[in-house]
Amino acid sequence: MSSFTLPFFPEEASSIAGEVDAMFAVWLAISLFFTALIAALILIFVVRYRRRADDEVGKSEHAGIWLEVTWSVIPLLIMLAMFAWGAKVFFVAHRAPADAVEYWAFGKQWMWKFQHPEGNREINHLHVPLGQAIKLSMTSEDVIHDFAVPAFRIKQDVNPGTYTFTWFRPTRIGTYHLFCDQYCGAEHSKMVGSVIVMDPRDYAAWLAGGAAAGQSPVAAGAQLFSSLACVTCHEMGPGRFARGPSLQGLFGRQVVLEGGRTVLADEAYIRESIVQPLAKIVKGWQPIMPTYQGQVSEEQLAQLIAFIKSLGNAPAMATGAEHPPGTLAPGDSGITGAASAPAPQK
């Protein structure tokens, strides 16, 4: 079987795979050159200058400064060039393109859970359409995991308590290994699965077919927003009474906190504001929101975030209502409360 083949390179199945391999090929050529150079010099010298008499000694010479400079500067310049190329690829791999569609991934001992934007869920397998840029927003329910797809040449740690992101644009139909690359306990080597790249029409059929369909994360988040009573305090329209700041247009903005510090309202900030509402208090609001730690799963948190992000596209309708309700009766705050809020317009 496969034991009789000698695999050297994994398949190239993403938009960045070719460039990573090209970079590797160049490094390989540089390394081979220097290794061969050193090996050849050593072999030539040890043969040519082998000891011929027991009392023979070598000819000591003083170091030539220009020789030292040469063999310091040449490697340095090569490395700086490769550094720049590597940094460029790394930046590309970190910035999802504008047309990327957001999928969610959850790592836990020892499985991967995925949620499609259309609502389909999968375990250990991820179906994606060919040519579509996919942004993965990821978190872990326990220890640190790592989402790695060698055929795509990407890899990203998946941490508990916060979110990390990666993206890829599949360029070849096929089924590719998905590995957990960060040691995560007894069954670490069983935390494997596959990414299945499909023709877009097949993908649409797969979505519509028997696959575990469900609500989209945004719709599920909207439902949670009301069932968890978030809506009671975080008004959803203009003119409504609010004990917490409006979340319209929150995502991606700078929020001014008590004490004057500002923080970017990203996924990690929103998550923290739900599970640890007192960690960062928005300027002008009371620290009255109860914690939701233990009451919402990681998947529900992701759905809430997806919903709040979806509000980000709407114009900030509630700007007029961003007057801090300083008159709020503290007695009211025991049941539901307020925490995060958009900053007053600067």
Added chain:
Amino acid sequence: MDTNSAAALDRPSYLTDGYGWKSWLLTRDHKRIAILYLVSITFFFALGGIFAMLIRLELLTPEGDLVQASTYNKLFTMHGVIMVFLFLIPSIPATLGNFFVPLMIGAKDLAFPRINLLSWYIYILGGAFTLWALIHGGVDTGWTFYTPFSTTYSNTYVVSTALGVFILGFSSILTGLNFIVTIHRMRAPGMTWFRLPLFIWAHYATSLIMVLGTPVIAVTLLMVAVERVLHLGLFDPKLGGDPILFQHLFWFYSHPAVYIMVLPGMGVISELIAAFARKRIYGYRFVAFSSMAIAVLGFLVWGHHLFLTGQSVYAATIFSVISMLVAVPSAIKVFNWTATLYEGSISFQTPMLYALGFIGLFTIGGLTGVMLATLGLDLHVHDTYFIIAHFHYVMVGGTIMAYLGGLHYWWPKMTGKLYAGFASKLSALLVFVGFNLTFFPQFILGYLGMPRRYWTYAPEFQVWNVLSTAGASILGVGYLLPLCYLTWSLFKGKQADANPWGAKGLEWQTTSPPPTYNFDEPVVVTEPPYSYVAEQHVVGQQEVESA
């Protein structure tokens, strides 16, 4: 031969200065303490090696058929913990360094002989803690103890292992402190800084890292124990901690620790190349200062272990470029060693074979390290077998080759005995071939995407794993041979002269083995190191390679 060794036995040396167990366990002689370390680290090396063999046997097939998953995880964890903390870190400094730092600078002993003995006892205590954890069921966190797995999720003996490593750190700090003070204060008259052998420069740089870096790992492991036992939220986000904080603290020490392991090896190689080319090391000052540059820059690169943790891309960029800068002084060393061979008088004794092997393997280890520092490439090979191959090329291909080379070079001085020439050359060859066969396939496995710390793996990876395991068995034989013929030489070996290699250096001017206080007459240094001059007749040249 018999009359020769009988005469030698009459000659007083540090080995004849007392025979009872007390004369060893309560000794303050740096040479005897070095021997105590030598025996201890050999034991732990054998233990770590047995774990490595079991790992390679399990990986012979893609399925998990030799041991359970949890057992496998303990095997690679104990292999890493023992090899890093109980073997590699003390290996060259605590044995060869302990023995030869005073001898090479013309001192009677280290500055603090009692502290030197204390550091060995602390080492044994730390080793005992680690063994205790091992015997009671082991630990499965990997030698890196990543949180929150180690603090919240692992059900194994994390705290006792961490305490073992914590204790070992003090041994390391005391050794480093002792070396720094000794090198500053105890040099013989005339032994100026630029007359120091490069072995001493390397140990000086290493000692600085030991003293400055080790407290950080001690604090970090203490924090792990505190979170695990008292549930104080430091690293686990469920308790309000930050798991990435652990990685910053851990690698702030553990990356410089790589240089604790490899710098002394570089020092040994400089001695070997000079001795067996009978030549001053080309670019002596560049080689000396490159050790210091590595020690300083080594503290600024830890973030390259965190490229994929979600660390800011700008931080990653800075760590990437500094990681490449630290490769420059390493490259300087390799080029200068190679240039030293030019117009040398090169002999192919066993230590030289190890030294030449070191240059080749370290070059590959270094170049692949620079590949890993390239951000876009690390994206693909981080946490795969590519990393495993890379650091084994540096740690095993580098440090252990240098350690064995140094041991073969100084063995006649340490024991007064010569070993078998053919067997020792065969062992150098087996180690070199076995090493490459073991670890080169792992570069390919890594690029194919095989993750590290996998008990089972995809079937297409098998062929390279089989090659690797085959290589490991050759490597194992290569390591067993020296154990046999070096032990044999103690009983049957020919008596060694004061200077069997015709080498320069103060350690070769005293008898083999040296007297308790190293030199019978006061030492005065009048020339730079490695002063091999053509008209001088090299005395004491001896036929070393007779079995």
